[in-house]
Amino acid sequence: MPIHALRFDLASVEPEFDHPRPERLVSGNPQRTTWNHYTNASGEVFAGVWSSEVGAWRIAMGEREDELFFVTAGRCRLTADDGHSVDCGPGQSLVIPAGFSGVFEVLELLTKHYLIVDRGG
Numbered sequence: 001m002p003i004h005a006l007r008f009d010l011a012s013v014e015p016e017f018d019h020p021r022p023e024r025l026v027s028g029n030p031q032r033t034t035w036n037h038y039t040n041a042s043g044e045v046f047a048g049v050w051s052s053e054v055g056a057w058r059i060a061m062g063e064r065e066d067e068l069f070f071v072t073a074g075r076c077r078l079t080a081d082d083g084h085s086v087d088c089g090p091g092q093s094l095v096i097p098a099g100f101s102g103v104f105e106v107l108e109l110l111t112k113h114y115l116i117v118d119r120g121g
Contacts, residue, residue, distance in 0.1 A: 008037050008049060008113070020057035026103055028055025046116045056105035059096075064120035067096040074110035079103045 013035045020030070030053035038047040050069075061067065070093045078094070079085040080102040087107075088094045 006038055008035075011037055013037055013048070020055070024058040026056035026058065026105070028053070030055030030057075030106060044118050046114075046118070048114060049111065050114050051109070051111045052106045053109060054106050056103055059100070059102065059104045061096055061098055061100040062118060062120050063099050065116065065118040066098050067114060067116045069094055069096075069112040069114040072111045072113060075107040076110050076112075077105040077107055079105065 016034045016036070018032050018034075020032070032050065032052040034048060034050050036046055036048040039045065069088075071088050071090055073090055075087060075089045077085055077087045078096065078100075080100065086094065
């Protein structure tokens with residue numbers, strides 16, 4: 001079977017909807033929508049588009065799980081458990097490194113393109 005490059009805007013993907021788990025909620029109860037366009041054969045790499053309503057919840061990246069994302073619309077803030085925070089908006093990229101623990105806050109309706117590498121399987 002041939003292997004081809006994938007352009008997200010040309011691929012039709014069914015969205016998946018969810019909300020943060022109740023025990024992780026900090027504020028609101030935002031609906032999150034994921035269009036996962038790519039998962040590699042070993043299940044370690046995921047790429048797609050993600051959107052979320054305004055709200056905040058605790059996140060904890062796995063010890064071997066990194067995420068790179070590029071914001072196309074809206075604004076978010078990540079605040080580590082030690083209090084260090086970084087905001088990200090349209091045209092900006094951010095890496096959430098393996099082992100990160102803190103709060104992900106959506107300040108304005110957010111859409112981002114993501115790539116997650118989970119070497120832990």
